[in-house]
Amino acid sequence: MITALAFLFTLGVLIVVHEYGHYRAAVACGVKVLRFSVGFGRVIWRRQATPDSTEFVVSMLPLGGYVRMLDEREAPVEIAQRDQAFNRQSLWKRSAIVAAGPIANLLLAVVLYASAYWIGMDEPKAVLGAPVPASVAERSGMRAGDWVQSSSPDGDEWTEVHSMTGLVWRLTQAVLRGEALHLRVTDANGQHERSLVLELDRLGSREVDAQLMRRIGLGGAYAEPVMGQVKPGGAAHAAGLRAGDRVLSVDGVAIADASSLRDLIRSSGSASVIAPQHWLVERDGQRLRLDVEPVAVADGERRIGRIEAFIGEPPEMVLVRHGFFDGLTQAVSQTVDMASLTLKMFARMVIGEASLKNLTGPLTIADYAGQSVRVGLAYYLGFLAVVSISLGVLNLLPLPMLDGGHLMYHLFEATTGRPVSALWLERLQRGGVAIILMLMSIALFNDVARLAGLP
Numbered sequence: 001m002i003t004a005l006a007f008l009f010t011l012g013v014l015i016v017v018h019e020y021g022h023y024r025a026a027v028a029c030g031v032k033v034l035r036f037s038v039g040f041g042r043v044i045w046r047r048q049a050t051p052d053s054t055e056f057v058v059s060m061l062p063l064g065g066y067v068r069m070l071d072e073r074e075a076p077v078e079i080a081q082r083d084q085a086f087n088r089q090s091l092w093k094r095s096a097i098v099a100a101g102p103i104a105n106l107l108l109a110v111v112l113y114a115s116a117y118w119i120g121m122d123e124p125k126a127v128l129g130a131p132v133p134a135s136v137a138e139r140s141g142m143r144a145g146d147w148v149q150s151s152s153p154d155g156d157e158w159t160e161v162h163s164m165t166g167l168v169w170r171l172t173q174a175v176l177r178g179e180a181l182h183l184r185v186t187d188a189n190g191q192h193e194r195s196l197v198l199e200l201d202r203l204g205s206r207e208v209d210a211q212l213m214r215r216i217g218l219g220g221a222y223a224e225p226v227m228g229q230v231k232p233g234g235a236a237h238a239a240g241l242r243a244g245d246r247v248l249s250v251d252g253v254a255i256a257d258a259s260s261l262r263d264l265i266r267s268s269g270s271a272s273v274i275a276p277q278h279w280l281v282e283r284d285g286q287r288l289r290l291d292v293e294p295v296a297v298a299d300g301e302r303r304i305g306r307i308e309a310f311i312g313e314p315p316e317m318v319l320v321r322h323g324f325f326d327g328l329t330q331a332v333s334q335t336v337d338m339a340s341l342t343l344k345m346f347a348r349m350v351i352g353e354a355s356l357k358n359l360t361g362p363l364t365i366a367d368y369a370g371q372s373v374r375v376g377l378a379y380y381l382g383f384l385a386v387v388s389i390s391l392g393v394l395n396l397l398p399l400p401m402l403d404g405g406h407l408m409y410h411l412f413e414a415t416t417g418r419p420v421s422a423l424w425l426e427r428l429q430r431g432g433v434a435i436i437l438m439l440m441s442i443a444l445f446n447d448v449a450r451l452a453g454l455p
Contacts, residue, residue, distance in 0.1 A: 006380070008062060012038065014105065014388050015065040018395070021104025022067040022097060023054075029093040032070040032084040040064060069097075091414055098406045105392030106335060112385035113331035119378040120321030123163035124221040127188060127316065129259040135217020136203060140196045144256035145222055146185040149193070155182040162320045164221050171216060173337065174200045176344055188222075221315035223258035227281075234308020239279070239292040241309060246282040258312025269296040269305035335389060342393045400432025 015038050026033050037043075039059035048055040069086040070077055077085050086094065130144035131137035150158040151170045161167050161183075174181040181198045203215065213220070227245040230236045247255045255261050268274055276291040294305030322330055396404040405428070413419045420428070 010384060010387060011062050013384065014108075014391055015039075015062070017104050017108045017388070018101045018391060019065045019067050021100040021102075025097045025100035026067065026069055026086070029089055029097055030084060031086050031089060031093075031097065032081065033067055034070060035066075035068040037068070038062065038065045040066075091410055095407060095410045098403050098410070099396075102392040102395045102403055105388045105395070106339060109335045109338070109385040109388045109392070110328075110331045112381045112388065113334050114328045116378040116381040116385070117320075117322040117327035117330055118324065119381070120319050121165075121376070121378045121382070122317045123165045123320050124315040125318045126161050126164045126167045127222040128185075129219045129222045130256040132214065132217040132219065135215075136198055136200065137217030140183075140198050141194075142185070142196055142198075142217075144260070145188050146196075147188055147190065148183050148185050149190075150184045152182040152184075153177075153179055155195075155197075158182075158184065163318055164315075166320075168213065169337075171198070171200070171218075172212065173341070174198070175203060175212065175216075176341060219259040219263075223312035223315050225255045225258050225261045225311070226313050228310030228312065230310075231308040234306075235293055235295050236307040236309035239290050239307075240288075241279075241281070241290060241292065241307075242283065244283070245288075247279060248282055248287070249280045250277050252278070262311050265294050265307055265311075266304040268294045269299075269303040274305060335385070338386065338389045339393050342390055346393070346397065399435055400428040402432070405432055 019036060019038070023033055023036050033054045035055045035057060037057045037059055039062040041060040043057045043059050045058040046055065047057075068074075070081060070084050071086045072082070073087055082088055086097070089097075126148040128137075128142060128144070128146045128148065131142045148161045148167050150160050151167070152158045153174065159170075161170065170181060178201050180201050183196045183198065184193055185196060186193045198216065200216065225247040227236070227241055227243055227247065229243055230241055247261055249255055250261065250264050253264070255264075264277070268277065274294055274296055276293040279290045279292050281288050281290060292307060294307050296303045297306050395402050396407070398404045398408045409420045409425075
């Protein structure tokens with residue numbers, strides 16, 4: 001229920017803001033607006049102050065909306081009202097009205113991001129776990145427990161890193177640009193500062209997906225190699241492990257963090273015969289040697305080892321909060337960066353440099369909306385901002401049926417001095433519908449594949 005309500009509220013807010021942008025621009029340009037609709041199909045709610053004013057409606061299908069303006073191309077217009085028709089307006093006014101919807105979404109994102117920054121969010125501290133062997137992160141000299149203090153694209157201008165979330169964002173931007181990222185790190189106590197260079201330009205791929213951090217060699221935030229809840233009857237319970245045990249080594253290999261321990265357990269399942277692992281643990285100041293025999297289980301097309309116990313303490317959290325002006329500045333910067341990232345991802349998918357699996361649809365949006373609501377208001381506002389930016393950028397793409405397509409028509413008119421012919425408008429509209437339906441089908445397929453756990 002929470003997921004459904006969060007999804008409907010998300011769609012409602014974004015659609016209303018987008019269409020309100022068109023509506024306000026039209027009114028400001030002297031165009032008469034006949035209907036402001038949230039959703040399509042059968043009308044379930046209607047309000048109109050006077051017979052000559054704008055009709056506000058909510059329709060059955062909430063996946064979009066529209067603003068219907070007085071336009072001679074759609075229906076005859078009385079002579080007295082022709083100066084209020086959209087098609088009679090100057091080119092710059094028509095362009096402003098079309099662009100106002102996406103711009104409203106981008107402005108909303110700034111407000112949402114700023115509100116989230118002002119409220120503050122608890123995020124994992126940028127203390128890193130053990131890097132993946134032979135990875136970009138390990139070659140840079142990164143070690144388990146390194147605390148990232150700041151980053152720089154060139155080693156000259158440094159920006160403070162507030163949390164793991166901020167670090168991941170910097171890494172994502174560097175990967176998309178194909179550039180190295182300079183980091184200043186300290187130990188967990190903030191001492192012994194040193195500089196590292198992540199050679200992301202040698203990563204070999206600019207793909208941004210759920211496996212990006214793993215390809216760089218970062219497993220996540222640092223967590224102590226301490227046993228959590230031990231399930232009765234499992235391999236950990238049979239070996240005598242208890243909650244609170246600190247794991248020092250496995251088969252003589254020192255354990256740097258919880259991620260390293262989990263990797264050793266999982267990798268044991270690939271052997272044809274799983275041999276017992278020799279663990280050295282610390283319990284109440286005493287060192288104990290225990291033999292733990294993981295059980296092999298299927299994980300997709302491979303086998304992994306499990307011991308039926310939770311491993312690792314929750315990462316240390318920090319409250320990331322900004323003042324009024326700093327939060328607003330950060331919000332503008334984040335909106336610009338996210339819009340640029342979204343546009344680059346669309347472009348790379350078009351030319352085949354990025355997978356179409358990055359497209360998401362309503363099921364994924366609904367799932368993320370529900371999750372963010374459960375975490376807290378600031379997280380939900382941040383999620384709303386991301387979706388609002390995506391909607392704004394998507395509508396600016398030069399595709400017929402979208403606002404960007406109409407802006408392309410206006411660009412053609414400005415260049416040639418004549419509007420696009422009715423015949424070509426019809427052809428382009430049909431092509432646009434076909435492209436949008438294809439994109440929606442791919443997004444829906446990706447949603448179903450994610451929920452079904454398909455690769």
